[in-house]
Amino acid sequence: MSGMPWQTPESTTPASTEWLDEGPFAVPSGEAWASTEQGWESAEAPLALLSEPGTEAETVPLSGEDLVSGCGSVPPPPRPLLLRGSGTASSRNPHVGYAQTLLNLFLASLRGGSAGCRDTSASTASYIASLRSTLVSLRQDPLAVDCSFGQATEAATKMFQACRGLVRDGKIGERTWPELEALAGAQPPAPVPEPPPPVPTPPATPGVRVREDAWTLSAAGTWHPTLLWYARGVRALQARNGTTFTDPRSWRHLAETHGTFIAAPQWPAGAKWDSCEHGSWHFLPWHRVYLHHFERIMRDAIAALGGPADWALPFWNYSDTSRADVRRLPPAFRAPTLPDGSPNPLLVTQRGPGINNGAMIPDTSVDTRDMFAETAFTLSFAGGLGGRSAVVGTHRGGGGGTLEDHPHGFVHVDVGGSNPRGLMSNFETAAQDPIFWLHHANIDRLWEAWLRGRGTNTNPTDGAWRGARFVFGSGTTTTSLTTAEVIDPRQPPLGYRYSDMPVTPTPEALGERPDEAPPVIGEDEARPPELVGASSGSVPLGAQPTSARVDVSGPTGPAARALMEGGAPAPGARVYLRLENITGTTLHASGVQVHVNIPAGARPTDFPDRRAGVVSMFGVVEASRRTTTHSGSGRDVTFDITSIVRALSAADQWDPKQLQVTFTPVPDATGGVAQGDVKVGRVSLFYA
Numbered sequence: 293m294s295g296m297p298w299q300t301p302e303s304t305t306p307a308s309t310e311w312l313d314e315g316p317f318a319v320p321s322g323e324a325w326a327s328t329e330q331g332w333e334s335a336e337a338p339l340a341l342l343s344e345p346g347t348e349a350e351t352v353p354l355s356g357e358d359l360v361s362g363c364g365s366v367p368p369p370p371r372p373l374l375l376r377g378s379g380t381a382s383s384r385n386p387h388v389g390y391a392q393t394l395l396n397l398f399l400a401s402l403r404g405g406s407a408g409c410r411d412t413s414a415s416t417a418s419y420i421a422s423l424r425s426t427l428v429s430l431r432q433d434p435l436a437v438d439c440s441f442g443q444a445t446e447a448a449t450k451m452f453q454a455c456r457g458l459v460r461d462g463k464i465g466e467r468t469w470p471e472l473e474a475l476a477g478a479q480p481p482a483p484v485p486e487p488p489p490p491v492p493t494p495p496a497t498p499g500v501r502v503r504e505d506a507w508t509l510s511a512a513g514t515w516h517p518t519l520l521w522y523a524r525g526v527r528a529l530q531a532r533n534g535t536t537f538t539d540p541r542s543w544r545h546l547a548e549t550h551g552t553f554i555a556a557p558q559w560p561a562g563a564k565w566d567s568c569e570h571g572s573w574h575f576l577p578w579h580r581v582y583l584h585h586f587e588r589i590m591r592d593a594i595a596a597l598g599g600p601a602d603w604a605l606p607f608w609n610y611s612d613t614s615r616a617d618v619r620r621l622p623p624a625f626r627a628p629t630l631p632d633g634s635p636n637p638l639l640v641t642q643r644g645p646g647i648n649n650g651a652m653i654p655d656t657s658v659d660t661r662d663m664f665a666e667t668a669f670t671l672s673f674a675g676g677l678g679g680r681s682a683v684v685g686t687h688r689g690g691g692g693g694t695l696e697d698h699p700h701g702f703v704h705v706d707v708g709g710s711n712p713r714g715l716m717s718n719f720e721t722a723a724q725d726p727i728f729w730l731h732h733a734n735i736d737r738l739w740e741a742w743l744r745g746r747g748t749n750t751n752p753t754d755g756a757w758r759g760a761r762f763v764f765g766s767g768t769t770t771t772s773l774t775t776a777e778v779i780d781p782r783q784p785p786l787g788y789r790y791s792d793m794p795v796t797p798t799p800e801a802l803g804e805r806p807d808e809a810p811p812v813i814g815e816d817e818a819r820p821p822e823l824v825g826a827s828s829g830s831v832p833l834g835a836q837p838t839s840a841r842v843d844v845s846g847p848t849g850p851a852a853r854a855l856m857e858g859g860a861p862a863p864g865a866r867v868y869l870r871l872e873n874i875t876g877t878t879l880h881a882s883g884v885q886v887h888v889n890i891p892a893g894a895r896p897t898d899f900p901d902r903r904a905g906v907v908s909m910f911g912v913v914e915a916s917r918r919t920t921t922h923s924g925s926g927r928d929v930t931f932d933i934t935s936i937v938r939a940l941s942a943a944d945q946w947d948p949k950q951l952q953v954t955f956t957p958v959p960d961a962t963g964g965v966a967q968g969d970v971k972v973g974r975v976s977l978f979y980a
Contacts, residue, residue, distance in 0.1 A: 363384060363386065363389040363437060363438060363439035365386060365390075366390055367386040367387050367390055371387060371464075371469045372385075372387055373463060373464070373465040373466075374387060374388055374391055374441055374463065374464040374465070375441065375446075375462065375463040375464070376441050376442060376443070376445070376446045376462060376613060376614075384438065384439035384440050385439055385440075385441070386439055388439045388440060388441045388445065389437050389438070389439035391441075391445070391449075391464050391472060392435045392436075392437045392438070392439075392445055392448075393437055394472040394473065394475050394476060395435055395445070395448045395449065395452060395472070396434040396435055396437070397475045397476075398448070398451075398452050398455070398472075398475060399427075399433055399434050399435070399448060399451075400434065402420070402424070402451070402455075403433075407455055409454075409455035409456070410455070410456055410457040411454060411455065411456070411457045415502060415504055415508070415791045416454050416455070416791075418508050418509070418511060418512070419454050419460070419505070419508045419791065419792070420451045420454055420455060421511060421512075422507070422508050422511035422615070423447045423448075423450055423451045423614065423615070424451065425511065426443075426444075426447050426614065426615055426616070427444055427447055427448060430443065430444050432444035432447075432448075435448055443613070443614055443616075446462040446613065446614040447462070447614040447615070449462045449463070449464055449468065450462045450614055452468070452471070452472065453468060454792075456468075456471050458471065459744070459792070459793065460792045462613075462614055499602065499787065500782050500787050500788060500789055501602050501603075501604035501787060501788045501789075502604055502788070502789060502790075502791050503604045503605055503606060503607050503733055503737070503788055503789070503790050503791065504518060504604070504606050504607070504791045505606065505607060505608075505609050505791055505792065506519065506606040506607065506608050506609075506622040506624070506730055507608070507609065507612075507615065507617065507618045507622055508791070509606060509622075510622050510623055510624065514623040514624050514627050515624060515627075515630070515631050516624075517600075518603065518604075518606055519606065519622070519624040519638075520624075520630070520631070521594045521597075521599040521600065521603055522590070522594075522603075522605075522606070522624075522638070522726070523624065523630055523636060523637055523638050523726075524594065524597055524599070524630075525590045525593045525594045525597070525599070525603075526543065526590075526637040526638060526726050527637045528593045528594075528596070528597060529541065529542055529543040529546070529589070529590070529593055530542075530543040530544075530637060533545075536558075536560060537560065538560040540562075540563075540765040540766045540767065540769040540770075541589050541592075541593070541769055543724075544724070545560070545563065546585075546586055546589065546723065547721070547723035547724045548563070548565040548566070548723075549563075549564060549565055549566075549567060549568075549582065549723070549764060550566075550567075550568045550582070550719065550720075550722060550723040550728075551565075551566055551568055551718070551719035551720035551721070551722065551723070551914075552565045552566045552720055553720045553721075560766075561766075562766030562767065563766060564763060564764060564765070564766070566720075567685070568582075568719060569684065569685075569762075570692060570696065570719070570911060571679065571682070571691065571692045571696075571911070571915075571927075572679045572680060572681065572682035572686070572691065572692065573669070573670045573678045573679040573680060573681050573682065573693070573752065573757055574679075574682065574684055574757075574760055574762075574775075575678065575679055575692060575693065575696045576678050576679075576693075576695070576696075576735075576736070576739050577757075577760065577762070577775040577778060578760075578762050579732050579735065579736065580736050580739075580778050580781070580786075581762045581764065581771065581773050581778055582732075582762070582764060583605065583729065583732055583733060583736060584771065584773070584778070584785075584786055585764040585765060585771040586605075586729060587604070587605045587788075588771070589769070590603070590605070591603045591604075604788055605729060605730070605733050606730055606733065607730055607733035607734040607736075607737050607790065608622060608727065608730040608731055608733070608734050609734055609737070609792075610653060610658045610699070610703065610734070611658045611659070611660045611699060611734075611738075613655075619652040619653045619654075619655065619658060620650050620651070620652055620653075621643075621647055621648070621650070621707070621727065622727075622730075624636075624638055625638045625639060625726065625727050626639060626648050626649075626650060627639065637726065638726045638727070640714075640715060640724075640725050640726070642708070642709075642714035642715045642721075642725070643707055643708060643709060643714045643715070643716070643725070644705075644706060644707060644708055644709030644710070644714060644717075644960055644961060645709060645960055645961060645962045645964060646960070646961045646962040647706075647707055647709075647961055651961035651962055652961055653702075653703065653706045653707070653961055654706070654882075654958055654959060654960075654961065656702075656885065656906070656958050657698075657699060657702035657703060657706050657882055657883070657958060658699045658702070658703065659698070659699065660699060660738065662694050662698055662905055662906070663677060663694045663695045663698065663699075663738065663742060664741075664742060664745055666693075666694050666695075666742070667746075667748065667749070669693075669749075669750065669751055669752050670693070670752055670757075673820075673821050673868060673930060673978070673980070674691075674868060674930045674931070674932050675691045675692055675693040675694060675696075675930065676693055676694070677693050677694055677695050677739075677742055677749075678693040678695065678696075678739075678752075679691055679692045679693035679696060680692075680693075681754070681756065681757070683756075684760050684761075684762075691928065691930070692927075692929075694905075695735065695738060695739065695742070697906070697907065697908045697929065698883070698905075698906050698908060699735075699738075700731075700735050700908070700910070701882075701883065701908025701909070701910030701911065702882050702883050702906070702908045702910070702958070703716075703731055704716050704717060704722060704731070704908075704910040705717050705879065705881075705882035705883070705908065705909055705910050706882045706960060706961060707725070707727060707731070708722070708725070709960070710879040710880060710881050710882055710909065710960060710966055710968070711878055711879050711880065711966035711967070711968060713879065713913070715728075716728060716731075717879070717910065718913075718914070719911060719914045720914075736781075737790045737793075740781070740790065740793060741793075744793075751779055757775055758774065758775050758776040758779075759774055759775070759776065760774060760775045761773070761774045762774075762775075773785065820850070820851075820980065821851065821866070821868055821978035821979065821980040822847045822848075822849050822850070822851035822978060822979055822980070823976055823977070823978055824844050824845055824846065824847050824851075824977050824978065824979050825842045825843055825844035825845060825951065825976065825977040826842060826974050826975065826976040826977070827840040827841065827842055827953075827972075827974055827975040827976070828841075828843075830873075830971045830972060830973050830974070831953075831955065831971060831972040831975060832969075832970075832971045833876075833880060833881075833884055833955050833957065833968070833970045833971060833972065834880060834957070834967070834968075835880060835957060835965040835966070835967060836957075837896060837954055837955060837956045837957075838954070838955050839890075839952055839953060839954045839955070840952075840953045840955075840972070840975045841950065841951070841952055841953075842950065842951040842952075842953060842975055842976070842977050843949065843950055844948060844949050844950060844951055844977055845949075846859075846948070847979045851865075851978075851979040851980055853865075854866070854979045854980060855948070855979065859941065859946060859947075859948025859949075860937070860938060860941035860942075860946065861934055861937055861938055861941075861979075865934070865979065865980065866932060866934050866979070866980045867932070867933050867934045867937045867977070867978070867979055867980075868930055868931065868932055868933065868977070868978040868979075868980065869886070869888065869904050869930070869931045869933045869951075869953065869975070869976075869977060869978075870928065870929070870930045870931075870975075870976045870977075870978060871886070871907065871928065871929045871930075871972050871974075871975055872926075872928050872972070872973050872974040872975075872976060873925055873926040873927075873928070873972070873973025873974060874907065874912055874915075874926045874927040874928070874929065874970065874971070874972050874973070875912065875915070875916040875925075875926035875927075875970070875971060875973065876909075876912050876913060876916060876926075876968060876969050876970030876971065877913060877916065877969055878913075878966075878967075878968040878969050878970075879909045879912065879913065879966070879968045879970060880909075880957060880965060880966045880967060880968030880970060881909060881957035881958050881959065881960070881965050881966065881968075882908065882909055882910075882958055882960065883906050883907050883908040883909050883910075883957075883958050884906065884907050884909075884955045884956060884957050884958065885897070885903060885905075885906050885955070885956045885958060886903070886904040886905055886906065886907060886931065886953065886954070886955060887899060887902045887903050887904065887953070887954045887956070888902050888904055888933060888936055888951060888952065888953055888954075889902055889940060889945070889946075889947075889951065889952050890902060890952065890954045896954050896956045897956065901936070901939060902936055902940075904931040904933050904936065904953075905929075905931045906958070907927075907929050909970065911927060912926065912927055912970055915927045926973065951977055953975050955972070
C-alpha cells in the first residue's frame with residue numbers, strides 16, 4: 293500500500309496505555325470543600341507557612357485588602373480536595389485560604405519571571421497568559437485570601453498546574469497539594485533556560501501533534517496562525533466542491549459523510565455518505581476516525597498553501613468555568629473577513645440567535661457533571677458514558693450515551709438554533725459549519741478526560757466494539773480503521789494529544805479525584821428492569837414547564853426484591869426513569885431539564901437535588917422520520933434516579949405509588965424559547 297498515503301493498512305492493535313490512579317485521596321467527612329468567590333473584610337494578620345520539621349515556621353505578612361478576618365492560619369493536615377462549587381460565605385474553608393496564599397507565591401514568581409515552569413512549551417505559556425488576563429480583569433492578581441474557592445482561585449490553580457506539568461482541572465488534591473506546599477518557605481526557583489532547538493531529523497514514527505484550545509489561541513487576537521491556516525484550508529477545500537462534490541477531499545464531500553439530504557442515486561461513485569454513528573456505543577470511536585480523516589486532508593491542504601506540515605485541529609473548550617468567554621463562539625468564527633480583507637469562510641449565517649454576535653451558550657448546555665458522574669462506558673439498560681451496544685450502521689441503538697446527549701447535542705442546537713434550525717442543528721448539514729470539527733474535537737477530548745477521571749473508568753473490551761471498522765473517503769483518499777486501532781490517540785496511526793493533557797499517561801499527571809471511585813454499576817441480568825408505571829399518554833414539551841404523572845404499582849417479578857419496606861430501593865437495587873418515543877417536526881429549545889417530584893407551584897430549578905438529567909433535542913426531528921437509517925419512532929432516554937429516590941425516601945417525601953416528572957426548556961443564547969411540537973410518547977418507571 294505504499295504510494296497510497298490515504299490508505300491505512302490493517303495492522304495489529306497498537307499498545308494502549310490506560311490512565312491509572314495511585315489511590316484514593318482522603319477528604320474529611322467524605323466531601324470536598326467547595327464555595328464561590330465572595331466579598332471580603334479587611335484584616336491584617338501574618339500567615340504561618342509550613343517549614344521543615346523541627347524549625348520555626350516562617351511568617352509572611354499579608355495586607356488587609358488581601359486577607360479575610362480569621363482566614364489565613366495554616367490548617368492541620370490531612371489536606372482535603374478543594375474545588376470550585378456553589379457555597380456561600382458561611383462555607384469558607386481555611387484550607388482554601390492556605391492554598392490561596394501559596395498560589396500568591398506562585399503568581400509573584402510568575403510576575404517576576406522566576407516561576408521555574410517544568411512545561412515551557414509555547415502553548416502552555418499562551419494558556420497561562422490567557423488565564424492571567426482573567427485574574428487581572430477580576431482584580432485578583434494577587435488573589436484575595438478569603439478562604440472562598442471561586443473563579444479566580446480556580447484560574448490560578450490551573451495556571452499553577454500547567455506550569456508544573458499537571459492536568460489542568462482546577463482542583464487541588466493529592467497531586468497538586470505537594471507541589472503547592474513545596475513553595476512554602478522556599479525561594480522561587482531560578483527560571484528554567486529554554487532548551488536549544490532540536491536538530492530537524494525525520495522521526496522514525498509519526499510525531500505526536502498537539503491539538504490546541506481555540507480560546508487559548510485567541511488570547512492574543514482573533515487570528516492566531518493555527519486558526520488562520522484553518523480558514524485558508526477551509527477555503528481551499530470548498531474550492532474543490534464543484535457541483536456534485538465528487539472529489540473526496542472537497543469540503544462538501546467530507547460534510548455529506550456525516551449526513552446528507554442528497555438522494556443515494558445521486559451520490560458520487562464510491563461515496564460513503566450519511567454514515568454517522570449515533571445513538572449507540574459507536575458514536576465516540578466513529579467520530580474519532582472521522583476527525584482523523586478530515587484532519588489529514590486539511591493538513592495536506594494547509595501544507596500545499598505553505599502552512600505548517602504538522603498543523604493540528606484545534607478544539608473548542610466551552611465548559612471551562614474559569615474563563616468567562618469560552619461559551620461564546622471563538623472570535624475567528626464570527627469575524628466577517630480574514631486579515632487580508634477577503635470573506636471569512638469560518639463565518640456562516642445559518643446559526644442560532646445571537647451566536648454570531650457573541651452571545652453566550654447557556655451554562656446548562658455545556659455542564660459536564662453528568663458525563664463525569666458516569667461510572668461505565670456502556671450499560672445494557674441505561675446508556676452509560678458512550679451508549680448502549682448496537683450493530684455498526686443500524687443507527688437504531690436507541691441508547692446514546694450521556695456524552696452524546698450532553699454537552700454534545702446541546703451545543704449542536706445552541707449553535708445552529710432550534711427554530712429555524714441552522715447547519716449545526718441538522719444531522720444532514722452539521723459538518724458544513726466549520727465549528728463542527730472543533731466541537732467534535734472537544735467531545736473527543738472529553739472522552740479522554742473521562743478515562744482518566746477515576747481508576748475504574750475504562751473502555752469496553754467487547755470484540756464487537758473494539759473490532760468495529762469505519763471507512764471514510766474513496767480511492768486513494770481512503771481511511772479504514774477499527775476502534776481498537778484508535779483507542780490511544782497518542783499512538784500511530786493517529787498521533788495527537790490535547791494541549792491540556794500530558795504527553796504520556798503517567799500517574800503523576802492524573803487529575804484530582806473528589807473521592808474514592810464508586811463501584812461500576814451494571815444491571816443484574818438475573819434481575820432485569822421491570823416496568824412498574826407509565827404515563828397515561830404523551831407529554832408535550834413547550835415554552836413553559838410541563839409535567840406528567842406516573843402511577844406506580846409494586847413490582848411482581850424478580851425486581852420485587854429491589855424494594856424495602858416503604859418503597860425505598862434496597863441496597864444494590866436501581867430505579868430508572870425512561871422517556872420513550874421523543875418525536876417532533878419543529879424544535880422549541882436545545883433541550884429540557886428533567887426533574888422529579890417538584891412541589892406544586894415551585895420552580896424546578898430551585899430543586900437541583902431532584903434533577904434527573906437533561907435531554908438534548910439534537911436528532912429528534914431526524915429520529916422522527918422513517919428512513920433507511922431511522923425507524924421513525926423517535927429518541928429514547930433513560931436516567932438512573934436511584935439516588936434521588938433514596939434521598940426522598942430518607943426525608944419521608946417519596947410516594948411509592950406516584951411519580952411526578954417535570955420538563956423545563958433550556959433557553960437559547962439570547963434567553964428565548966420557541967414554539968414547537970416535540971412530545972414524549974411515554975414516561976415510564978422501572979425497578980431493577
